[in-house]
Amino acid sequence: MLVDAHAHLLPRDYPADAPECFPRMEPVDGSSARTLLFGAMRFTARDVFFDAERRIEEQDASGVDVEVLSPMPPLLKYDLPAGDGMSLARHVNEFTATLCATDPSRFKGLGMVPLQDPDAATAELKAVKDQGLHGVEIASNVLGKSIGHEQFLPFFQEVERLGLSVFVHAMPSPSERLPMAAMGTHVVGVEGAFAAGSMISGGTALACPDLRISFSHGAGGFPMVLPRAQYFWGGSWNEEPVDLTRAVMHDDGPSPLELARRFWYDSMVFDRRTIRYLIDLLGADRLLVGSDFPAMLREDPAARTLRGMDLPEADLAAITGENALRWLGIDTPA
Numbered sequence: 374m375l376v377d378a379h380a381h382l383l384p385r386d387y388p389a390d391a392p393e394c395f396p397r398m399e400p401v402d403g404s405s406a407r408t409l410l411f412g413a414m415r416f417t418a419r420d421v422f423f424d425a426e427r428r429i430e431e432q433d434a435s436g437v438d439v440e441v442l443s444p445m446p447p448l449l450k451y452d453l454p455a456g457d458g459m460s461l462a463r464h465v466n467e468f469t470a471t472l473c474a475t476d477p478s479r480f481k482g483l484g485m486v487p488l489q490d491p492d493a494a495t496a497e498l499k500a501v502k503d504q505g506l507h508g509v510e511i512a513s514n515v516l517g518k519s520i521g522h523e524q525f526l527p528f529f530q531e532v533e534r535l536g537l538s539v540f541v542h543a544m545p546s547p548s549e550r551l552p553m554a555a556m557g558t559h560v561v562g563v564e565g566a567f568a569a570g571s572m573i574s575g576g577t578a579l580a581c582p583d584l585r586i587s588f589s590h591g592a593g594g595f596p597m598v599l600p601r602a603q604y605f606w607g608g609s610w611n612e613e614p615v616d617l618t619r620a621v622m623h624d625d626g627p628s629p630l631e632l633a634r635r636f637w638y639d640s641m642v643f644d645r646r647t648i649r650y651l652i653d654l655l656g657a658d659r660l661l662v663g664s665d666f667p668a669m670l671r672e673d674p675a676a677r678t679l680r681g682m683d684l685p686e687a688d689l690a691a692i693t694g695e696n697a698l699r700w701l702g703i704d705t706p707a
Contacts, residue, residue, distance in 0.1 A: 374694035375676055377432075379540070379589055379639045379663025380440040383409060383448075384468040385423040391464075392457050396448065414447055421667045423468075425475040431667070432479060436674040441697065442469060443483040443510035445668065446542045451489040451515050458487030462497065470504040481701055482506045483540055488515045488525070495528045498535055507701045508538030508585070513568035514546040521571025521578075529581050538701050539586040541568050543593060565593025569636065573602070578632040585700050587637035587661060591647065595633075596654055602629040630654075637700045639663025640692065645678050657688035661697045 385407065387395050396411040398418070405420040421427040422445070432440060444465050453461065466484040473482035484501040486494035486509055501509060509532070513520060520541065532539055543564040545556050551563070569592040572578045588595070604610065606628050608619030617623055634655055640648050641663040651660055662679065664671040672678060676693055684692070698705050 374438050374690075375436055376439040376441065376662060376694045376697035377437050377664050377666060377671070377675065378441045378587065378637075378661040378697040378700070379641060380442055380666045381422070381445045381668055382442045382469060382472060383418050383422040383445045384465055387464060392460070394453055394457055395461060409445075409447075411447055411450070416447075418445075419667055423472070425472050425480070428472075429476065429479055435671045436676075437671075438694070439479055439481060439697075440666075441481045441483065441507075441540070441701065442473065443540050443542070444469070444485050446510075446512065446544055449485060449510065449512045449542070449544065451487070451512065453487070453489070455487055455490035455493060458489055459493055459497065462486050463500075466501060466504055466506060470506055474505070477505075481703070483508050483510045483538070485510055488512070488528070491525055491528050495531045498528075498531050498537060502535050502537055507703075508532070508540065510540045510542055512544035513541055513564040514544065517547045519567045519571035519575070521568070521573070521575030523575060526577055526580060529577050529584055529586075533581045533584045536702055537585075539584070540589070541565075541586060542589045543568065561590050562593035565590055566595040566598060568592070569595040569633070570598070570602070572636070573629055573632045578635060579626055582635070584635075585637070585702060587639060587700055589639055589641070589663065589665075591638045591640065591642045591651055592636070596638075596651055599629060599633055599654065634659060637661055637696060640679065641665060645682050648679065648682065652684075652688070657684070657691050658696060660692045661700065662693055 386398050396409055398407040398409055401408055407418050409416040409418050421431050448465055462485045469482040469484060473480040484506040486497045488494045488511055543561040545560050551559055565588055569588050605621045606623055608616035637659055639661045642648060662676050679692060695705050
């Protein structure tokens with residue numbers, strides 16, 4: 374089984390009476406594609422973004438059995454007024470649930486919530502679950518605050534209580550430290566590291582031990598700095614026994630590595646050497662297949678790099694499918 378745990382959708386249309394700050398989808402002459410207009414954004418969306426039949430055709434062509442569908446990340450626009458953000462989230466969630474219902478064996482949906490209003494987002498989680506969605510996609514920061522900020526702890530506690538899953542997509546934060554040309558490259562590494570690191574250093578990972586959360590693109594640079602966090606906590610190299618004479622921030626709780634091994638990470642890191650590092654550091658049971666499809670093209674066939682790494686059969690089966698189902702809280706089929 375091959376589960377693509379990082380794939381996106383866009384609604385085909387938005388209500389005619391929607392606020393001006395809503396996205397719009399305009400027809401493209403002579404094409405089944407549509408143009409997404411959202412603030413300054415102009416994006417041509419192929420029909421596979423919103424057409425279930427076309428998505429299944431593309432799955433079959435690339436060897437994918439199941440897609441976990443989350444909103445196209447620009448829809449996670451937390452600078453909208455809270456009420457408009459809620460209206461947009463409900464429209465997108467309804468579309469996602471409807472598309473996934475066309476073939477629940479091929480589509481598993483994630484919704485969205487207006488995290489610019491954490492209380493409203495928390496209250497909306499039950500409605501997300503009642504729609505048959507498996508969880509929510511969130512951005513790595515909310516108006517510049519990383520998701521591990523204490524302000525969002527009640528949200529994650531409710532996610533955990535309801536048995537939902539979270540997918541964290543790296544997104545730019547308000548900053549001029551990197552040029553716009555880096556938004557699709559270096560920002561992913563920086564924001565992924567901030568998001569995952571904040572979940573540990575901010576205490577959310579400890580407070581929510583059963584939270585099922587995954588991070589896009591291997592959580593960016595987070596796995597590279599994790600051994601440093603481990604050294605400051607335990608005073609030793611290479612996960613050797615704790616050396617309290619060297620430790621700076623030791624406590625009696627789980628180590629940073631133990632907490633990081635509760636998360637999941639998609640393996641869309643573009644290089645087998647990076648995947649091997651992630652397996653070695655975090656474990657084969659922590660990785661998922663991801664593609665960013667259809668915003669980006671999948672490998673041809675999907676997971677080609679993973680399949681060419683001579684991984685043990687059990688590890689490959691875990692990464693290509695079983696881990697994604699565990700992250701979603703779905704029983705693995707025989």
